[in-house]
Amino acid sequence: MANVAIHPAARHADREYNLxxxxxxxxxxxxxxxxxxxxxxxxxxxxxxxxxxxxxxxVAARWADNPLMFxxxxxxxxxxxxxxLSGVIPARAMTSLEVLxxxxxxxxxxxxxxxxIAVASSFGSVVxxxxxxxxxxxxxxxxxxxxxxxxxxxxxxxxxxxxxAVVWTVSMNTFAxxxxxxxxxxxxxxxxxxxxxxxxxxxxxxxxxxxxxxxLKIGWAHAWRTLIGAELVFGVASRSGGIGWYIFENRAQLxxxxxxxGLLTVIIIGFLMENLVFRVIERRTVLKWGMMR
Amino acid sequence: xxxxxxxxxxxxxxxxxxxxxxAVTEDPLLSIDGVSLQYKTRDSxxxxxxxxxxxxxxxxxxxxxxxxxCGKSTLLKAVGGFMKPVEGTIRFNGKPVSKPGPDRMTxxxxxxxxxxxxxxxxxxxxxxxxxxxxxxxxxxxxxxxxIDKVNLTKxxxxxxxxxxGGMKQRTAIARALAMQPKILLMDEPFAALDALTRxxxxxxxxxxxxxxxxxMLFVTHSIEEAILVGSRIIVxxxxxxxxxxxxxxxxxxxxxxxxxEFNDLKDRISAMLFGKDKH
Numbered sequence: 001m002a003n004v005a006i007h008p009a010a011r012h013a014d015r016e017y018n019l020x021x022x023x024x025x026x027x028x029x030x031x032x033x034x035x036x037x038x039x040x041x042x043x044x045x046x047x048x049x050x051x052x053x054x055x056x057x058x059v060a061a062r063w064a065d066n067p068l069m070f071x072x073x074x075x076x077x078x079x080x081x082x083x084x085l086s087g088v089i090p091a092r093a094m095t096s097l098e099v100l101x102x103x104x105x106x107x108x109x110x111x112x113x114x115x116x117i118a119v120a121s122s123f124g125s126v127v128x129x130x131x132x133x134x135x136x137x138x139x140x141x142x143x144x145x146x147x148x149x150x151x152x153x154x155x156x157x158x159x160x161x162x163x164x165a166v167v168w169t170v171s172m173n174t175f176a177x178x179x180x181x182x183x184x185x186x187x188x189x190x191x192x193x194x195x196x197x198x199x200x201x202x203x204x205x206x207x208x209x210x211x212x213x214x215x216l217k218i219g220w221a222h223a224w225r226t227l228i229g230a231e232l233v234f235g236v237a238s239r240s241g242g243i244g245w246y247i248f249e250n251r252a253q254l255x256x257x258x259x260x261x262g263l264l265t266v267i268i269i270g271f272l273m274e275n276l277v278f279r280v281i282e283r284r285t286v287l288k289w290g291m292m293r
Numbered sequence: 294x295x296x297x298x299x300x301x302x303x304x305x306x307x308x309x310x311x312x313x314x315x316a317v318t319e320d321p322l323l324s325i326d327g328v329s330l331q332y333k334t335r336d337s338x339x340x341x342x343x344x345x346x347x348x349x350x351x352x353x354x355x356x357x358x359x360x361x362x363c364g365k366s367t368l369l370k371a372v373g374g375f376m377k378p379v380e381g382t383i384r385f386n387g388k389p390v391s392k393p394g395p396d397r398m399t400x401x402x403x404x405x406x407x408x409x410x411x412x413x414x415x416x417x418x419x420x421x422x423x424x425x426x427x428x429x430x431x432x433x434x435x436x437x438x439x440i441d442k443v444n445l446t447k448x449x450x451x452x453x454x455x456x457x458g459g460m461k462q463r464t465a466i467a468r469a470l471a472m473q474p475k476i477l478l479m480d481e482p483f484a485a486l487d488a489l490t491r492x493x494x495x496x497x498x499x500x501x502x503x504x505x506x507x508x509m510l511f512v513t514h515s516i517e518e519a520i521l522v523g524s525r526i527i528v529x530x531x532x533x534x535x536x537x538x539x540x541x542x543x544x545x546x547x548x549x550x551x552x553x554e555f556n557d558l559k560d561r562i563s564a565m566l567f568g569k570d571k572h
Contacts, residue, residue: 182403182405184403184405184406185405185406185408187370187375187393187399188406188465190375190392190393191399191420192395192420192423192472193420194420194423194424202419202423203408207408209410285410288452289409289452290409290453290454290455291454
């Protein structure tokens with residue numbers, strides 16, 4: 001340091017340092033321990049929460065000691081097991097799911113048509129936004145009496161109600177997704193000189209996919225909810241009745257544990273759809289592409 | 294109206310400046326003739342450029358240089374076919390420009406120009422397949438060639454959100470060049486990058502140009518970048534943009550960056566844009 005000339009105005013000398021060799025520092029990235037990794041795992045955390053609720057349920061039910069009003073988890077599970085093995089719950093669930101898939105896919109096709117019209121013209125977009133603001137707040141079950149009047153007791157009335165539950169959410173989300181495509185991305189797409197159809201399918205739809213997927217998810221939840229609700233009100237819509245009817249039937253017979261088993265089935269199907277189907281789609285698309293966190 | 298007076302001056306100085314002797318007989322690749330551009334904001338109609346005329350010739354790296362808001366990007370968008378002039382004509386390769394097309398590939402400033410659902414390689418393959426109709430194998434081969442040219446071979450299968458800003462712009466450049474456009478339009482492609490990356494990209498672009506020798510129209514507000522990257526500079530006045538000068542600068546590169554001639558040209562342009570004061 002002594003032989004370094006120091007400018008009078010500088011209060012400290014220039015300094016350069018030799019770096020410590022990276023090899024001597026040790027591991028720059030150390031893997032976490034198994035326990036740490038486990039506690040970071042989302043599925044594990046969720047399972048912990050589930051176990052906690054299961055314990056609270058069991059303890060509360062035993063303490064209340066009134067199986068007619070509030071059966072315990074073990075009672076509910078044995079009722080569930082019994083009806084699963086006898087094939088009652090699977091049959092009822094299948095009936096519900098069939099109607100669900102019909103109604104949901106019809107609603108999505110309708111929503112796609114609405115969105116295309118809305119994207120194609122500014123008048124169409126005014127029509128869509130007005131319709132959405134009118135009908136989206138309207139609870140789907142509110143049009144059930146009308147559906148019964150028009151279509152009679154049957155699957156088609158339920159499907160009409162489900163369309164009302166799904167179509168507005170899905171079309172509004174898809175439309176919002178198209179509008180949110182960044183201008184630069186649009187211009188980049190137009191620059192390729194694609195045909196109109198090719199531009200929509202190769203650029204606009206994938207670019208709007210995070211919104212479209214959100215719409216589909218919310219739409220699915222609405223559809224499932226509405227279906228169970230409609231079945232409760234309707235009773236038997238098709239040959240055997242769905243899971244909603246199963247819940248209603250068992251309550252009427254004061255089979256409370258079986259009523260709970262029905263509710264559990266509804267929850268499980270919803271949970272599986274959300275965590276298996278939609279989660280997997282998300283992981284393979286928008287999460288992988290960094291379009292959603 | 295101050296600008297009405299100045300516009301007459303501008304118009305009278307444009308015509309006689311013909312410092313491109315070979316160009317007299319050569320057909321221009323891009324010919325911009327009296328082009329005025331306007332765009333609407335919420336409450337006004339803004340004139341971006343006023344009666345701009347210039348030609349760009351084959352084999353040149355033409356740079357549109359002007360201060361922020363002088364309408365240079367708008368002009369580039371008009372050349373790209375993304376907007377129509379309110380007066381004047383833009384002719385490209387002998388035909389009037391009417392819509393965007395793959396013969397004029399654009400590299401934008403924003404990173405959003407890459408399709409986030411496609412990897413680097415797939416981004417480059419997309420227009421090759423969808424627009425030029427190449428087979429998967431052909432498109433892939435061409436994509437890999439251009440990925441190599443922009444030094445992204447290691448990142449060919451990575452999605453854009455994993456890339457740095459410079460890598461994203463390199464991908465966009467590779468995607469545009471792989472289409473083998475008649476002209477490459479670049480709209481301040483390095484403006485969103487940090488200073489070090491920007492310099493690196495400029496020199497890489499010049500190296501790339503040496504091997505490909507494509508026609509280029511490059512927009513920037515940086516005088517240094519214009520002199521380094523361009524072979525001919527069209528200087529646009531502050532808003533609304535009018536042509537202030539056409540200057541040759543093909544002799545300058547990174548080696549002559551701080552030479553006297555380089556600084557003289559820089560000062561000359563600076564004076565044109567901001568008055569006598571150098572700063």
